[in-house]
Amino acid sequence: MTIPPMPDREEIRALVGHQFPGGTYTIAHWENFLLTECTGANPLPNSQVHPAAMFHVPILGANTTIGEMFALGQAEADSSIGIESYDWELFSPLFEDVPYDITATITEADRVTNDKGRTFDRIQFVFNVADPDGNLSARSTVTWHYHRTTS
Amino acid sequence: MNVNIGDDIPEWDMPSVRRERMRTMAAILRDPNPVHWDDTSTGRYGFEGKTINQGPLGLSYMVNMLHDWAGTTSIRRFIMTFPQAVLSEDHVIARGKVTGLRDEEDGTIAECDIWLHNDERGTLLKGSAEVLLPG
Numbered sequence: 001m002t003i004p005p006m007p008d009r010e011e012i013r014a015l016v017g018h019q020f021p022g023g024t025y026t027i028a029h030w031e032n033f034l035l036t037e038c039t040g041a042n043p044l045p046n047s048q049v050h051p052a053a054m055f056h057v058p059i060l061g062a063n064t065t066i067g068e069m070f071a072l073g074q075a076e077a078d079s080s081i082g083i084e085s086y087d088w089e090l091f092s093p094l095f096e097d098v099p100y101d102i103t104a105t106i107t108e109a110d111r112v113t114n115d116k117g118r119t120f121d122r123i124q125f126v127f128n129v130a131d132p133d134g135n136l137s138a139r140s141t142v143t144w145h146y147h148r149t150t151s
Numbered sequence: 152m153n154v155n156i157g158d159d160i161p162e163w164d165m166p167s168v169r170r171e172r173m174r175t176m177a178a179i180l181r182d183p184n185p186v187h188w189d190d191t192s193t194g195r196y197g198f199e200g201k202t203i204n205q206g207p208l209g210l211s212y213m214v215n216m217l218h219d220w221a222g223t224t225s226i227r228r229f230i231m232t233f234p235q236a237v238l239s240e241d242h243v244i245a246r247g248k249v250t251g252l253r254d255e256e257d258g259t260i261a262e263c264d265i266w267l268h269n270d271e272r273g274t275l276l277k278g279s280a281e282v283l284l285p286g
Contacts, residue, residue, distance in 0.1 A: 035179055038172040039211035040165055044223045051214050051226060055207035056180040066182050078184040079195070083206050085278070088229045 025061030058127030061102030160247035163216035204237035231278035
């Protein structure tokens with residue numbers, strides 16, 4: 001497999017402020033049912049969505065994909081991505097069949113060399129999830145490391 | 152609900168992380184990474200013959216623990232890091248401890264350390280949570 005060249009640091013830093021198209025996402029019952037089953041839990045009461053949806057719902061609702069997020073940071077491969085953290089703020093529960101409005105932006109992006117001498121690009125994505133009345137329901141902050149094997 | 156700093160949160164047990172759930176999750180997430188569904192793709196990480204659980208699935212076991220403890224609408228914030236991979240067939244146990252309590256407009260918030268334990272490899276995931284305690 002050919003490893004692409006490491007992008008310039010300035011290319012990575014220029015990602016700060018990148019806005020995703022945004023859009024709406026409605027969590028269907030089938031999707032929530034399957035997701036909740038995957039977690040090993042029983043369905044939650046009152047059509048509440050399992051919080052594990054806070055990873056993919058903001059991403060897809062912002063009209064992007066995991067693959068596009070990998071590509072924006074010029075990932076060497078799918079497997080070169082490491083997770084620094086997921087930070088989910090839940091201002092109110094999410095429910096099935098509600099069209100949530102989602103906006104997203106890249107808030108941090110820079111090159112880092114850790115204390116082991118390993119170089120990676122650290123990119124942070126922030127997704128805001130609002131209900132149809134415009135109230136902020138949740139926020140997801142995803143911070144990934146794009147590991148580089150070239151120097 | 153009587154909660155004190157230092158209290159342990161009742162554990163939540165996942166006897167075996169199932170690969171068919173990772174496959175379903177990969178489809179739901181639209182996650183193309185083969186490490187979640189192709190056990191021949193994980194050898195470079197030393198996990199040949201295993202698949203790697205998705206991050207949102209691993210942390211969901213701690214969500215379930217908090218739901219069972221304080222109710223399904225109790226979680227206000229959830230921050231998770233991923234020091235080790237969760238693998239297919241792992242037996243994992245979600246654990247937590249109350250580290251702080253503070254009063255807010257809608258009630259008392261418990262600040263908690265949370266982690267996912269495996270007997271062979273120790274702490275696989277770790278993070279923190281803020282949980283609104285039932286009145």
